Amino acid sequence: MTTTRIHSTRTPAFVEFQASPGHRRPVAAPSNVDVAVIGHSGQVGSALLARLDRTTEAPELPGLQLREGINRSRHLLVGDGSVNQQDRNPGTLSGLGARLLAGGRPAVIVDCTADATLPRHYPEWLRAGIGVVTPNKHGFSGDPELYRSIMQAARKGRAPLNYSATVGAGLPVIDTLKRLRRAGVKPAAITAAVSGTLSHVFTRLSAGQPLSEAVADARHRGFTEPDPLEDLSGRDVARKLVIMLREAGLSQVRVELEPVVPDAWAAALPGQVDTIEALREKDAGWREKIVEAQRDERVWTYLARFDGRTARVGPVEVSRDSAFAGLAGSGNRISIESAEGEAIDIHGPGAGVDVTATAVLADLVDAAFLLTRKG
Template sequence: MSYFGANVLHPRTIIPVMKDNIPIVIRNMFNLSAPGTMICKQPANENGDLDACVKSFATVDNLALVNVEGTGMAGVPGTASAIFSAVKDVGANVIMISQASSEHSVCFAVPEKEVAVVSAELHDRFREALAAGRLSKVEVINGCSILAAVGLRMASTPGVSAILFDALAKANINVRAIAQGCSEYNITVVLKQQDCVRALRAAHSRFFLSKTTLAVGIIGPGLIGGALLNQLKNQTAVLKENMNIDLRVIGITGSSTMLLSDTGIDLTQWKQLLQKEAEPADIGSFVHHLSDNHVFPNKVLVDCTADTSVASHYYDWLKKGIHVITPNKKANSGPLDQYLKLRTMQRASYTHYFYEATVGAGLPIISTLRGLLETGDKILRIEGIFSGTLSYIFNNFEGTRAFSDVVAEAREAGYTEPDPRDDLSGTDVARKVVVLARESGLRLELSDIPVKSLVPETLASCSSADEFMQKLPSFDEDWARQRSDAEAAGEVLRYVGALDAVNRSGQVELRRYRRDHPFAQLSGSDNIIAFTTSRYKEQPLIVRGPGAGAEVTAGGVFCDILRLASYLGAPS
């Protein structure tokens, strides 16, 4: 520590106190209430935590890296001696040395103010070797810094280097040279001086913060996003205490304003802060704020919108190393080539992309399907009532009630979109079928799914939702006739999406089911999905539960955030 930048401690002052086992306490004169740092022998009660073996990080700035390279160096005794003899002759101080095992190169760091004379002396000393081609170059890289991880127990702890380099990689920092002695008391890396502070923050956060500290950016603080923020507010302290998961929301953006923080937004008053301290929304600046924050090792963007333009950015976010979680169906049901490109980037960038809530809100539909496929089961058919809105409408379309009255009731209760035609068209159900098809390995486009719309053709061109609702009663007799025909056969009407994996096809339409069928026994806005597989052929595997509402959808997104934390190392 004293060598690598802690200037108040000269190495020679440490020797006598080490001999007599005298502890050293370093205090901050600008903050006397801070506990400071104690340097002493290893405490007897110190546990074997991997991160505890690294005690500090230190840096040295204003360095230059000198690289002497050539095939003629291999197997020639005295080359390294000649190099460092030249450095000694000009009075330069070597800070760090690294040599490749192939013996083709030797690189070392010297103070930047001394590199000019070092380079000149090396070129003069090895003039003949350079001319003959035995040495290919003497290269100088200016503007470098050293970052050193220091700790006594590093010598007996595997994996320290992996953690350090993983932290630097996630911060998008390139390492120019590495040195580690066999004593393993420190690991030293050379990097660009402009990256030094960022590297120090990234390494410090990885070793001294929670392993699963997540910097979270929320896009769309509306119904779903707002519910998610409230759930995070209520659960963050519990997760940190019980599971060592530290969730920091450092950004919230809507369509017009955004709220940013370097260390975490106070979620007890996020609405007030978004009104008082927000700045104009800019998705590029918002993402840059998240990706450029190197205090926290892991970043995740949560898209709670239904916006196609937001979904179009997923590829770039994954490329930057940012995880993505969303209930937005647009990316997974959009053009197939863009979807395949997105998944390829996700795998190549070693990031996570979770979207459980795209199909069943908080229901475990995607995870159930993946579990079946990953354990070797074969999907034969998937059929379900995927729309909570249409489930509510047909569950309540009973007795003598008019269809238009039920739709109006659903609209007033907030189950439908502002324009009910968006639900009655069936497009949303078709998107969910496409999501499941692609998850099952079928390369289907949205246009491959025939959809039987519930919007009468003559009403599709209505200029407003109110006009549509005014004219909808004229079709109540047609709906009453369909209901009577079904009831006469002991059946009910249900709007379903179906995927035939064997024939690689799907469809969305209104169907009739007997009253003892599971699809006929729903209530409220429940969803139900039946998986027919090689294992579940006689009796389909059924997942049923609430399929609409901000709270359950936000809960599904929250589960994906915790799933991400688990993948990153949180205890199960």
């Protein structure tokens, strides 16, 4: 929320500009696009389904028709006016592309899961000309061969592939990096606070709370994964930096990852131990670092950083008045620097069901738009 309050001046001399209607006039009945949602009953999936009818507000855009929903156990089939729900069988997912193609209409599959293996299906769908839209990071941050195969399939199939919600949810990070790459401009540096969870934990640490309590607080607010050690590992942040680097055309850069607590320590914890209890062991060490930094008017936070040569994800000290200090809640901040020393700074909510579902819907409408303008 901006804190700017605006006062009108005392000597008004108004001239009026008139904006105009315009967006709301359809030229021709737009075609329909069939949509299948994987993970339709999850948080993002159900928020997406709830938003699907909003797109009818913009009649120049193609209509979106939900045809299938697939979750871990159930298979939702939407016919013309009829809805049929059945148990999922082994062919449900593997036959999805063929079923959509049989409809003869342009189609988009939305992967609303965080499943690590589902992206292996993307190449097959894309090659067949089916669009893929997803907030799932795994296809874009993992195995380089899978990533290459996904990108090539999208080009071969001339199929839209949109994954802007993988970094910063609704913030225009991926698009900005893609535009720079297409214009032949390589970022000189990228600095990114892209974990709302870790920003929250470090803001609490700086306020004097012990690590274990800061993590407990984040878990209590629903900011963490079921096991907070997953957040503290920094792997999610590293995935986002890999996606940003690939998008910027800097795929050859290796990313170093330093977790908040050592991986070896976390791995050695007995299975039945309470994570928060175990973390007390790390309270004193972090307390000392925080106090030491404060003496220099500095604070610790958790950043992804590419400095033009190397890329690193981990805890860092920043000046107390840095824009990267004290980020609250789901706040993300991404700064993309040019060789001329100028930076595009993007700041806003980078996580949360609502902003993610809105970003996925925008990606979906964009994909549908591309598929229908093709013909």
